[in-house]
Each structure stands twice: as C-alpha cells, then as structure tokens.
Amino acid sequence: MRFVCAFALLVNVVSAPVSRGFDIIFNYDFDTNNFFGTAGSAQRTALEQAGAFYESIIGDDLDAIDPTQDTSTWQAIFKDPTATTNDVSVTDLVVPADTIFIYVGSEDRGAGNLGLGAPGGFSATPGSQAFYDALTTRGESGITFGTPGDDTDFAPWGGMMSFNEHSSVNWTYDTGSEPGPGEVDFYSVALHEIAHVLGFGTAESFERLVSGSDFIGANAQAENGDNPVPLVAENHVDPSVMSTVFGTATSQQSLMVADLTDGTRNLLTDLDAAMLEDTGWEVIPEPGSAMLLLGGLSMLLFRRGRRQVA
C-alpha cells in the first residue's frame, strides 16, 4: 500500500502543468475562417497548451458572472477575431468562477504582423448589486468601475485573440520542439496574446504604471535591477531588456517584446510575470512544471526576419 501511494505521488510530481483552479476557455464560435480546424487539431492543441501554462501559474479567485441568477442581462463586447475592425457581442454569457473566456479566430493581417490580443468590454443592465460587482470586479479589490486611472487590479470576463492567416506567415504548431528556420512559433504568439488579454499593456492597472516610456511597477523594477522597464510602441518591452525564462535560469528577452524573430520561441520571463503581478494578477511560481515544459529547448536564433506581434 505504501508503494502505491508513493507511485501516485510520483505521477503527481511529473504531471504538468498543474491547474491552480484558474481556467481559460477558448471559444471558436467566431473562427469563421476555420484557422483552428476541429477539436484536437494541432492549432487548438498548441493554443490549449499556451492556456494551460497560464492556468498553472495564476492563483486569482474570480467570482462567477451569472446573469441567470436574477434579472440581469449583459453583453460581452469584443473585436471580431475574423474582422478586428468590427465589434461583436455575446448576450448573457455565463462565466464560471475562476474562469475567463477568450474568443479566437484569424484574419489576413498582411505581411509582417502575427496577431492581436485584447481584453473585452461589456454593456449591462444589472438586476442586482451582486451581479454588478461580479461583472465589474469579479470580487477583486482595487477595481472601481467608472473612475478612470485608479485601478490597481484587473479581472476581465475574458477577451479575444486574432492570428494572422496571411500566406507569408509560416506557422508551426509543434510545441514539442523548437521552431525551424523561417517558421513562426504559434505557441510563442499565443502566450504573448494571452498576456494582452490578461491586461499586459492593455489594462488600466497596467497603464497606471506607465510613466513616460517606462513601466514603473514595483515588482517589475525589482526584477529589473531596481530600474524602470523601458517600453516601446503600444506598451511592449524594449528588446534590449533581458530577463530569465520563468522557472528557469535561461536568459531571454521579454515575451512581450513587439517582434518575434522567425525560428525563435519566446516564453514568459520573470519580468513578464512581475509585470502581470503589478497589473494585479497573483502569479505562483511552479518551477517543476515550467522546467518540464521547457525541457530540451535551445535558444537558437535564426535572424531571417522579424515580425510584429501586436
């Protein structure tokens, strides 16, 4: 009996990533160009793995958004993943506790661009204070809906991501090995865009910490040698700033630089995690699973072309 217990424990240790209770549900209803194929496709599998990474490191408890409990009605509003100049909406979405929804799809974004990610907005007719609070704060303190500039936390219902289907982008969905020369690593771009949905560069609680062209969050500065973190266009991290891949000692620039070099995999770094913490997320280190996910990667650079990740 002792042996069986020990074996079960061992299995537990090597299974990764371990969910903390945080759940990202990807929704394909607006994937009208069928970029993601059907259940079990390589595209969906890579996307789910990117989501699972965040599920394994985020420890926030989020209240459910449930309009069925009273007379509340609401619309989740977001950019159409297949036509990002348009907004679309979903009425009376039920968002379980600790869960966010991300609507995904693709569009032709032209050569040189890889994707777009953003949190969603909403309109609502709340039937109760409880529903209003759940929708606007999800039970997190530090969010005062309607008072601009003072939020210290971020707790959206979710958002959207759109990936570039332009023929010039040679996507690879293989998460088990480093992308080859000229290949664009979908997993890296998915990790990047999910961070935007989580408010990186997009949330009021992030913007509050942008001073000039620097990010001045306390966790980020501590991670950057007690220095402000220089930003470039649209709140991306200056590529000259180096950090280490989360859960490892591997040196890497931020996942949230504006460009991804072909043939390169970029993973979340300690600096990115610190900036998410400054945005209000509770990030829980889990070196065991991170190591397993990163096993066998070498960081070879193939500088054939740089592409923008919006």
Ligand SMILES: [Zn+2]
């Ligand atoms: Zn970006």
